[in-house]
Amino acid sequence: MIKRIFKFLFKTLFWFVVLSVILVVVFKWAPVPTTPLMVIRSFEQTETSNKEWKHDWVSIDKISPYLQLAVICSEDQNFMTHHGFDVKAIEKAYQDNKKGKRVKGASTISQQTAKNIFLWPERSWLRKGFEAYFTFLIELIWSKERIMEVYLNSIEMGPGIYGAEAASQYWFKKSAWQLSKREASAIAAILPNPLNYKANPASRYIEQRKSWIITQMGYYGVLTYPKSKENNE
DSSP states (O other), rough: OHHHHHHHHHHHHHHHHHHHHHHHHTTSSOOOOOOOOHHHHHHHHHSSSOOEEEEEOGGGGGGGHHHHHHHHHHHHHHHHSSOOOOOOHHHHHHHHHTTTOOOOOOOOHHHHHHHHSSSSSSSOOOHHHHHHHHHHHHHSOOOOHHHHHHHHHSSSTTTTSSSHHHHHHHHSSGGGGGOOOOHHHHHHHTTTTTTTTTTOOHHHHHHHHHHHHHHHHHHHHHHHOOOHHHHHO
């Protein structure tokens, strides 16, 4: 009986690893059609009169560089240098938690991408474990530019609004490529709570966040992605 249990667990783990790697490899090139959060939100909307699901995938060269830089400055300023996990941010969040301070999220853009594409939004140690695993996989298999492309095409940016193109059309009536620096910073500013915040018209709080993000963009400088292994060969 014990041998059978171990055999079953081994096979389950083996096929989970194989299938997850295949899925990550496929999404290295293929657009992500939907995410678990989109499906969950669609079921939530059936209980209300407000039904909306807009998600238009576009390549990263059709997304304003201002928006790419704005989300880095807002969400994960060490995105280009870490390998999926910002150890310093995690340590700071841990220390703030011990002191009873308000904890700012320490999840990187890579972690958020892994969670959005492959997992459910519940907070639990189990999901965190899977999140770490998928974060490791996408950092290993995808380039930073691809992670950003998937991130900006999948995250929630408004009520029933997913991805940069849908958000740009919804908030500013223009394509993602045409976003100005202030418009890009406005969208980045609402990401912590896109169901309650508005990019346009912006509240006083969002205006303050926009100004802070624009200042950080100035400090950051020009956005350049590291060359992928394929380009170096």
